[in-house]
Amino acid sequence: MKKLMAALALSLFIGGFAAQAQDKKTSAPSTSIEKIDRETRDLVKKVWPAFVHIGGGSGVCISEDGYFLTNHHVYNDAPKGMVAKTSVRMAGNSRKFTAIPVGADPRGDIVLGKIVLEKGEKVPFAKLADSEKVQIGDLCLSIGDPFLLSGGGSEPTITLGTVTAKNRFQGGYCDCIQIDTAINPGNSGGPSFNMDGEIIGINGRNIASHGKRFNTGAGYAIPANQIRHFMDALKAQEGGAIVVRHGLVSGLKISLGAKAEGAVVEAVEPETEASDAGFQAGDVIVKMDDSVIFNAFRYYGVVGTKPRGSTFKFMVKRGDKTVELSARNDLPTESGQFGTIPRSDEEARRDGGGGIAGMMDPFKLPTAKSSLGIANGGWKRNPDRKVGGFIMLKFAKVGGEQSPLEAAGLQVNDILISIGGRRIHFLCDVSDILISVDAGTPLLVKYIRDGQEAEVTVITAARP
C-alpha cells in the first residue's frame, strides 16, 4: 500500500513538474519526457555519421578503417553481378568514397565492403551489439535511405521503433529480428541500433502492403551475432573468392511434418556427416549450441547462423535418453543440387508480389569468370570423406574446345582434391574459385589416380 502511495505521489509530483516545464523553454531537460527526448537526439548524433549511402540502398561502417556492412541484394544490384568497386557517401559528408567488396554472404544477404581510405585516415563507425541480449520490447533506432529521399545528398532517414519479435525464420533470413521501425525500399542494408548505439542488425526486408512496397509495421533485420559468426570468413575472402556459403548437416533429413517439441530426424544417410556424428532416425533435436530447437524450422534457422563447415553441439532426445552430438554444417545450401532450405510463408509471399525491401533476388550469386570444363552432373562425391574431393565422371567442352582439365591430362575416375590450394568437396567450391579467376590463369590441381596423389597445372578457359 505504501509503495502504491509513493508511486502515486511521485507521479503527481512529476505531473506538476511537467506543467511547469512548459514555461521554461531553453532550460536543461528536467522532466523524464524531456530527458528521453534528449537521449534520443544524443543517440542520433552518435550513430548517424556512421551511415553509408550505397547504390539503391543503405549501409553502415563498423570500423574506423572503413569496413562496412550492407545487404547482398544492395551491393549486387548490377546486371553483371558483383561490382569490383562502387562509390559510396557517408551521412553528413558530401565526399564520394570508393568502396570495394571484401566478402559476400548471398544467402544471409550480407556483403562486407571496405571504403578505400588514405593512409591513417579514419571514418565514423558503430560497433556490433551482442544481439543475443536483444529482448522483445526493446527500443530500436533504424537508419536508412527509404525511397532514396536523400536524392544523392547525404541526409539519411532515422526512425524509432520497437523490437517486436526475435529468431524469426524466413529461409535466408534464418534467425532475424523483427522490428516495427519504418523499413521501406531503400532502407535495405541500413543498421538498426539499440539504445547504446550498437548495431543489433542489418535491415533487409519488410512486410509490404497489398502489392505495394510500403512498410506495414514489420521489418526484418539480420542479427549482429550471425554477422559476427561470418565475419572472419568474410574478411578472409578479401581479393579472393568473395562468396561465403551457408551449410546444412549432410545426410540429416529433418521431418517438416512431424509434431514434436523439437526437430525430428526422419532419416540419416550412411557415409555422411550426420552418420559420422552418430545421428539416428527418430532422434529429436532439442538444442543446438545455446539455442532451444522447438521445431524443424528452428533447426534450419540456427544451422544458418554460422558459415559452412562450422561445428554445432546438438542435444538430442533419443527415447528416454538425452544424447549430446557434435556435427558440422558441411553441405552447401546455395547450389540447387544439394541441400535445400524450406521456404517460409513470408518468402512465398515475397515471390508472390512484394515484400523484400530491395529489388533483386538476394541469393543471386556472382557468375564465374572462367571455366575448367566439368560437365553438369559429371562428378560425384568421394565416398572416402577423410580424403574428400570429388570423382570426375565426365568432362565438358568449353566454347568448342577440349575441357581444360582433360587437356591438362586428367582422366575419368580421377579424384580432384584441391584447386589453387583450396580443398574442394562440392562443385560449388570450384565455382567459388572461378568467380575470382580470369580466363588464362594457371591453377594447381591436386588429384588422386589409382591411390597415388599427383598434381598438374591447368589453364582456365574463357566462359563462352
Add this chain to the structure above:
Amino acid sequence: MKTKFTTFALLLALGLSAAALPAQEPVLHKELEAQRIKVAKSMAKFTVSVEIDYDHEAVRPPTPRTPRLPIPGMGGEDPNDPFQRYDIGPFSGLIVGKNHVLISDRTLGDFNTTGAGPGVEGVTVTLPSGDRYPAKVVGRHQEIDLALLEISADLSTSIDVAIATFPADELKPERGQQVFVVGRGQNPLRVLVNDGIVSAIDREARKAFQLDARIGNATLGAPVADNDGRIIGMVTLHNHETFGQASGVSYAAYMHEVKRAYALMKEGKFVERPKAPFMGIGANKKWPDKPGLEVGNVVSGSGAEKAGIRTGDIILKVDDAEMNDVPDLIAHIAGHKVGDVLTVKLLRGEKEMDVKVTLGPRP
C-alpha cells in the same frame, strides 16, 4: 482463533492485491501518455476537419492509387475490394486567421489554377463544435503544398477554437526529436494523435523536415508540435504514390515557411510548384567496371534529344563531375534548375565529344 483467521484473511487479501498490481508502476509511460493528451488538448483548438467534394466523373481524385498487383488470396482481384477504393478525406486544417484555414494543397487536386481546381464541387470546414461552413479557396502555394481557405465565420470569437500563432523565430527541430501530429479525421469532434521522431531535417530544399509518424489521409494538413506543444510544422508535401499511407515516411513544412506562404496567399497569390529540372534520358550502369553511364533511352522533345544525345552513348562527365553511378547523375541534375545548360562529355563508339544540354521542365 477468530483473530488468527482475520489476520490470515487480511494477509491473503493484501497478498492478492499485491499480486494484482504490476511489479512496478509504469510512471514514465503514464507521464508520456499525459504528455500526449496535453499536447493533443492544446492543439485541438487549432485544428479543424475539412471535407472536399469531388465530381468523380469529371476528375481524377487527388490521391491516385498506384496499380496493385493482384495477389491470390491477398485482395486486389476484386474491383469492389475496400482496399481498392480512393481515400478522399476528410483532411485536417490549421486555423491561422479569424476566417482563414490552411490545408494541404494536393487535397484539392494537382491543378495549376488559383482557387479550387476543376472537379472540386465544394469545400466544407467543420469546427470542433460540429458547426459546418462552406469554404472558398483564396490562395495556393504549391511549392510547399499549402492552400488557404476562407470561411464566413469569425473564428476569433468562437470558444472552442483558437487561432494558431506563428513563432517569432525559426524553430529548427533536431534529428531524433519527439514530435506529435494532431489532426481530425472522420469524426470532426475528436482529434487524432500520432507521434514519432524527426527523421531528417533537410528535405525539399530545406523547406521541410521528415518525420516517422504514420501519416494517413486524415492527418494531411495537421500541425506538428514539439514536446512543449509549440507548432513547428504542418504535414504537407506528402506523396502517396512514393510514400504510401502510414509507411512511416512523411514530410512537414517548417512553420516559418508556412508563415511566408500564408502572407503571400492572403494577398491572393498563386505560387506554382516549381518544375523539376529534366534532361530527358534514361541511363543505366551497364558495365560495372568501366566509367560512365549508358544512355538507355532519350525522351523525344527533351533537352537531351535537342542536344543530339543518342541511345547507346556513354555519359562520362557532366560539367567536370564524373558519372559512375545513376545517383551521380540524379544528384547533379537535382542541383540545377530549369533553363540551366549542362556540358555533357559523351563517348560514342570510340569518339569522345562534348554537347550542351538545356534542362527543361519535368513533364
